[in-house]
Amino acid sequence: MPTLHLTVNGVSHTLEVPAGRYLAEVLRYDLGLTGTKIGCNEAECGACTVLVNGQPVDSCIYPAFKAQNAEVLTIEGLAQVEGVVPDGSLRERVGLEVDEPLHPLQIAFAVHGATQCGFCTPGFIMQAKTLLDENPDPSDEEIKHCLKDTYCRCTGYVSIISAVKAAAEFKRTGRMPLPALPPAKEPLQWVGRPLVRPDAVDKVTGRALYADDLSFPDMLYGATLRSEHPHARIRAIHVQEALALPGVHAVLTYRDVPGDPRHGLVENDWPVFAGGPFPARYVGDPIALVVAESHELAHQALEQIRVDYEPLPVVADPRQALDPDAAVLHPDRPTGNLLKHIKVRRGQVDQGFAEADVVVERTFRTPRTEHAFLEPECSVAVPAGYDPDHPKLTVYVGSQIPYADRRQVAKSLGLPDEAVRIRGTVMGGGFGGKEDIAGQIHAALAAQVTGRPVKILYSRQESLRFHPKRHPTYIRVKMGARKDGTLTAVEAELWGDSGAYASLGEKVMTRATTHATGPYVVPHAKIDCYAVYTNNPPCGAFRGFGVTQSAFAVESTVDMLAQALGLDPIEFRRRNAMRVGVVTATGQVLRESVGLVECLERVERRIRAWRAELPGAAEAEESGDPWAPITVGTKRYAWGVAAGYKNTGLGGGAPDKAEAEVEVFPEGTAEIRISSAEMGQNLVGVLQAIAAEELGLPAGRVRVRVMDTDLTPDGGPTTASRQTYVSGNAARLAARTMRQRLQAVLSEKFDVHPEVIAFHEGLAYVDEERLRRVRRGGNGAGDPGGNGHNGAQGTAARRLTFAQAVQALLEEGREPRVRYEYWAPKTQPLGTGGDMHFAFSYAVHAALVAVDTETGEVAVEQVVSAHDVGRAINPLSLVGQIEGGIVMGLGNALTEHFIVEEGMPWTQRLGQYKMPGIKLTPRMVNELVEHPTADGPYGAKGVGEISSIPISAAIANAIANAVGVRVLALPVDQDALLLAMKQGQQELDRCWGDPPV
Amino acid sequence: MTRWRSYHTPSTVEEALALLAQHPERARIVAGGTDLLLDLELGHESPVEMLVDITHIPQLTQIQEDDREPWIQIGAAVTHGRIERDPTLRRVATCLVEACSVVGGPQVRNVATLGGNVAHALPAADGTVGLLALDAQVQIATWREGQVDYTWHPLPAVFAGPGRNTLQPGQMLTAFRFRPPGPGEASAFDRIMRPQGVALPILGAAVRLGLDPERGTVAHATIALGPAGPVPFRATAAEQALRGADPTDLRAVEQVIQAAQAEARLRTSRHRASAAYRHEMVAVLLRRLLRRTVDRIRTAVPLGGPT
Known part of the structure; x- marks a missing residue:
């Protein structure tokens, strides 16, 4: 060599x-x-x-x-070149725990929340360094030019821009500016503060270990052969030549699966390997796995495998999947290619439409989209007994549902669940795309067969080909309203292409269906959804979970109705908006925490203020229409608005629970453990703040351990915007139980009522104020559930450090560990008329677009949003979720389409799938609305998904306002839009990715 | 997916061509590799055994302003990033600088070379379109029995078809040269992209104009368009229409546009653009570029500092 x-x-x-x-x-x-x-x-x-x-x-x-x-x-050497130890003020102000030198960009990325999943962070920091070396004070434009082809899928780039500017300022002045965040409720001790995420330093230094960063002595490598055909029976698989290559240890096929040959989160329909009884049903289906001494060799050996296919007819269009002569993908299913017919019925739609003065009906299309998490899937399996650290078969993987991985791996290997351990690694984004099995079963099987550790790393191209996408949909919506702007009825029909396997398709399309009236009061509704199997890539969970799709259709229709009625689009929405006391289309009474009207009003105020500041605003004021277009040169600018809502939690009657464990240590620290996934959203920071709040410990003294089926109890799937609420509550109640245990111990020691023992800033003491209250009232220390404090830290005689309190607990022989299983409020299945969900989040997005009338190019210049999230546990991470969600939704509207033609992906490389880059990042104003939900931790509900839901329709509505063309299909095609404008066409049902005319 | 077995970094053109001559079937030239390596990885190119990296050859990485000859010379292995930052080129090759600075991101521009851009022979390649409008020439080195011959040719001579060049085994590109603009001359490049998954422009265009100082009419003009045919395209009929015309006269400009639209061979390409849209974009780009070029001549400001 x-x-x-x-x-x-x-x-x-x-x-x-x-x-x-x-x-x-x-x-x-x-x-x-x-x-x-x-x-x-x-x-x-x-x-x-x-x-x-x-x-x-x-x-x-x-x-x-x-x-x-x-x-x-490289990132590892950066701080040696230019490193400073951040001063203590950052620890004080934002909890940055670091005493090593860091490059100013590393500090700024941590403090500004510019690192989420962290996978792109080293690349961004290295690239931005070259800018700061030459330019001490870069503008937004210069930053965007420098970072043009450096992609982030989490942040939406807003925090990255502010971090680069902050680092530049730090280099110039020695002062690190803090991020500008929207006002939120007064923070408690830790909850409500914009703390730096606990894993930030690991991520900005490149030390965070993702699955492919692991390696073990004697490790082998797996490579997967996938189907060439979207639908084919596999007659034979010839592996001898591959197996004969020196260094190839095994070639595994369907014959080698000792347990259940299929897996699946909901339906057990997905073969571990296609072959034998299982035809290949899409081009991502695995047929064989080569296990070899090196990654390169494993991939070379794939080329030696020959497969005899018998191609079968391909079902490519979801609307044809139910034709009687269509090929049936899963003959063992009684309903053929119909995965599920989902229905919502309320009132009598005929009557509703009869009462309407205006009815609008259109059919919309939304694209199949790709999560494009920056970290491609990787699993590393270590066989049982490999070394003392691995007494059982262990799979290292960044997964959204570690316990479901364990169940599926164990089942296919024919092992009891307890014989398998899933150890989560740091995870480079998920967005719903890391819920299904990827390489976990294959790696475990290969480790079992070879007796050696096995790594399976997918290339980006394999990741694109293999993993489930967002459902493309056809959605016909018919809405009626009276002249006074009252909605009377909604009828909708949705077709969701769930692809070759069920994945979470039924759940996703159920959510699309139940949310298909929008966040409005609709007395009459009839909604039918058909989720079907096709030979396209499977579709499953993706941030927004079906609601992204139906919101585009519904919110576009709402704007058309408002226009037909001559009503302002915000006013029309306000008249029909959900509020406390109303009933949803599925029959749920909303009893609390409905901040939609406030969201509408906050956004409206911002847009009117923007308008009033324009030059020549006085003349525009006469028209009184904030949505009227403004022409500058060849561009037409206009705002558009849309609203949305999204459930928090699984809902629909599914038991929704999480179990957390808290352990306290005699050195005065605590650890909180739960299997829930940290995929960039900063669940770890949320859990840390909550546990710190309840235990009265500095946040830096609370460690968080996640995603390990041996060491962390089951937090349930990280999906449905549920973890802040469900795992947050489990952590809160586990920590509270521990505090009560400590209080009980100390109450004997100090001979006081347990509730007068306060925990604050790492101290445990008799709170004299509470003591007086207890003496006066006999009982009730006030705030029995919370861990409030009033500044009185007790006298030295009746005060202990947290460490001493733990020592006292241990001396008493009490367990320093508490487990708490939290059950979220019960929900009811669709169709029963009960509460389908225990909480909803609401949002209103407005987008200012510029449409170039010469080229049809569409740019989103600004976004104004308001989100009702119940309570901001960490405003920095919360805003990060909002900014990232908005930019992801912008991609859904303007750039993203995973194109599949007759079952064959046209999109085979990341270069053919453009998620928004930094140049597309609009200026943003994001407001927080906090209508607390009673059972949420400190009032909090979900934010992960709602932030990406209304924006696509807001952009489409803005385009309609700007140039008078109603976009019915996404993503917008500038070519077709220009033609429509030139021809005076008012509606456009072509999107980018449609075959040429 | 099988990678090359040897990687060579010769330091002279002789060495490079000798290596290629010794292994005619198995060796390929690589410069930045941003196109070739990706094509190899994706199996779009058949595997190679030997890569000959020409970016370490000093002669190929020079940007020279020759005092005696009225030529500016750019080595074939000069990267897009260097072109973008080079103060001389910013002054004398504005359209080329503008074209090179929109390719990829800085990481790609720091390795992708102008020679690679030209050798790949894509009709829409930005750098190529910029170079074509400068009426550039290309230097080809030819291996003849242990000797290297250098010859200069008009740039279009290297294009054989989409993605195909005319270079024979034993030949390589070594440099480009063009005449710097005199007083009353300027150039500009622009392109229309889409934000979706297509790396190549829908249409790119570059214009170089010289104005008669007395009358303000066009003394000479070059117009390059891409993609407007199987090879990078010079809109000679439009150039003809522009000569002697007042470039600020809207009617004259419309005639130039019509000439360009008539001669350009515009296609519909799947998921990229329709021919009808490209037809419109010819007009949009030429209008913009003529206005911008005339502005540059009048204000004598070619291009600001590095962006």
């Missing part, structure tokens, strides 16, 4: 590596510098950015020998 000389982070290396190595591979796998990430293998995403002789390059596809004798700088 040739010799490579490199200096990396100041250390010179001489390596014998294959000539075909890429630089990122040398850094990661030969030198163990895993801070440099590989996100796409095609120089598209920038996650692999390192500096070669001072110049940033995409190292994933940069031949290592191109860097012969070069100086390379």
Whole structure:
């Protein structure tokens, strides 16, 4: 092998590596510098950015020998070049716990919330460094130019821009500005404060370990052969030639699965391997797994496998899936290709339409979209007994549902659940795309068969081909309203393409259906949804979970109705808006926490204020219409608005629970444990703040452990915007129970009522104020549930440190561990008329678009939003969820479409699937509305999904306001839009990705 | 997916061509590799055994302003990033700088070379369109029995068809040259993109104009468009229509546009653009670029500092 000389982070290396190595591979796998990430293998995403002789390059596809004798700088070496130890004020103000030198960008990314899942962070920091080296005070435009092809899927880039500016200011002045956040409720001790996430330093330094960053001695590598046909019977699989290659240890097929040959989260319909009784039903279906000494060899061996296919007719269009002569994908199912027919019935729609003065009916289409989490799927399995740390079969994986992984792995391997351990790694984004099984079963099986650790890492292209997407839909909506603006009826028919396997398709399309009246009071509703199987890639969970799709259709129709009635779109929505006391279309009475009207009003105020500040506002004022377009040069600008709501939690009668464990330690710390997934959303920070609040400990003394089926109790799936509420409550109640246990111990020690023992700032003391109250009232320390404090920290005689309190607990022989199983309020199945959900979040988004009348190009210039989230537990992370959700929704409207033609993906590379880059990031004003929900922790409900729901329709409504063309299909095609404008067409039902005319 | 077995970084053109001559079937030239390596990874190109990286050849990485000859010369392995930042080129090759600075992000521009852009021979390649409007020439090195011959050709001579160049085994691109603008001359590039998953522009265009200082009419003009045919396209009929015309006269500009629309061979390409849309964009781009070029000549400001 040739010799490579490199200096990396100041250390010179001489390596014998294959000539075909890429630089990122040398850094990661030969030198163990895993801070440099590989996100796409095609120089598209920038996650692999390192500096070669001072110049940033995409190292994933940069031949290592191109860097012969070069100086390379990676994230691991950055702080040596320019590092400062942040001063204590950042610890004081935002809880940044660090005493090592960091580059100003590293500090700023942590403090500004510019790192979420963290997978893109090293690349962003390295790329931004080159800008700050040349430009001490970059503008937004300069930052966007520099970071143009560096992609983030979590943040929406707003915090990244502010972090780069903050780092520049820090370099100029030595002062680190804090992020500008919207006003929120007065914080408690920890809850409500914009704390730096607990894993931020690991992420900005590249130390955070994702699955592909792990390696074990003797590890083998798996590579998966996938179907060439969208639908084919597999007659034979010839593996001998592959197996004969030196270094190939096994080639596994359907015959090698010892347990259940199928898996699935809801329906057990997804084969571990296609073959034998199971035809290939889409082009992502696995047929064989090669296990070999190296990743390269495993992939080379795939080329030696021959498969005899018998192609079967392909079901490509969901509307044809139920034709009597359509091929049936799963003949064992009694309903053929119909996965589920979902119905909502309320009142009599005929009567409702008879009462209407205006009726609007249209059919909308939404695209199949791709999660494009920056970290491709990776599983590493270690066989039982491999070493003392692995007494049982262990799978390391970044997964949204560790316990479901355990169940499915154990079942297919024919093992009891307890024989398998899932250990979560840091996870580079999920968004719903890491709920289903990816390589977990294959890796576990391969480890079992070979007796060695096995890693299966998907390339970006394999990830695109394999994993479930967002359901593309056809949605026909008919809505009626009276002249006074009262909605009378909604009728809708939805077709959801669930692809080859059920995944979460039924649940997703149920949510699309139940939310298809929008957040409005509708006396008469008739909604039918058909979720069907096709030979397209499976569709499952994706942030918004069906509501993204129906909200686009409904909110577009609402604007058309408002226009037909001559009503202001916000006024029309306000007249029909859900509020406390109303009944939803599924029959649920909303008893509390409905902040929709306030959201509408906050957004309306912002838009009117914007309008009033424009030059020439006085003349515009005469028209009184804040939605009227403004022409500047060739561009037409206009605002558009849309509203949305989204359930928190599983709902529909599914038991929704989470169990948390809290342990306290004699050195005065605590650990909170729950299996719920940290995928970038900062659940760990939420749990930390909650436990710190309840235990009266500084947040930095609470550790959070997640995603481990042996060490953390089951927090349930990380889906349905449920973790702040459900796991948050479990953590809150576990910590509270522990506090009560400590109070009981100390009450004997101090001989007082337990409730007068306060816990605050790492101290436990007799609260004299509470004591007086107890003496006066005999009972009731006030706020018996909370951990309020009044500043009186007791006298030295009756005060202990938290550490001493724990020691007292241990001396008494009491358990320092508490488990609490929290059950969310019970819900009812659809059709029963009861409470389908225990909470809803609400949002209103307005978008200012610019449509270029010469080119049809659409740009979103500004977004104004208001979200009712109950309570902001961490405003920094909350705003991060909002900004990221909005930009993801913008992608849904303008850029994203995973195109599949006759079952074959046209979209095969990340370069063919453009999620929004930093250049598309609009200016944003996001307001928080906090109508608390009684059972939520401190009043909180979900935010993960609602933030991406209304924006697509707001953009479509803005386009209609700007140029008079109603967009019926997403994503918007500028080519077709221009033609429509030129021809005076008022509606456009072509989108980007449709076949050429 | 099988990667190359050897990677060479010769330091002279002789060495590079000798290596290629020794392994004619198995070796390929690589520069930045941003197109070739991706195509190899995706199996769009058949596997190679040897890559000959020409970016370490000093002769190929120069940008030279020759005092004796009225030429500006750019080595074939100069990266887009260097072109974007080069103060001389910002002054004398505005349309090329503008074209190179919109390609990819900085990480890609720091490795992707102008020679690679031209050799890939895509009709919509930004750098190529910019270079074409400068009426550039290309230098080809040819290996002849152990000797290297260098010859200059008009740029269009290297284009054989979409993605195909005319280079023979034993040949490589080594440099480009063009005449710097005199007084009363300027150039500009612009393109129409879509935000979806298509890396190539819907249409790119570059214009270089020289105005008669007395009358303000066009003394000479070059117009490049892409994609407007199987190879990067010079709109010669439009250039003809522009000569002698007042470039600020809207009617004259419309005639130029019509000439360009008539001669351009515009296609509908799947998920990228319709021919009808491209037809419209020819007009949009030419209007913008003529206005911008005339402004540049009048204000004598080619381009601001590095963006």
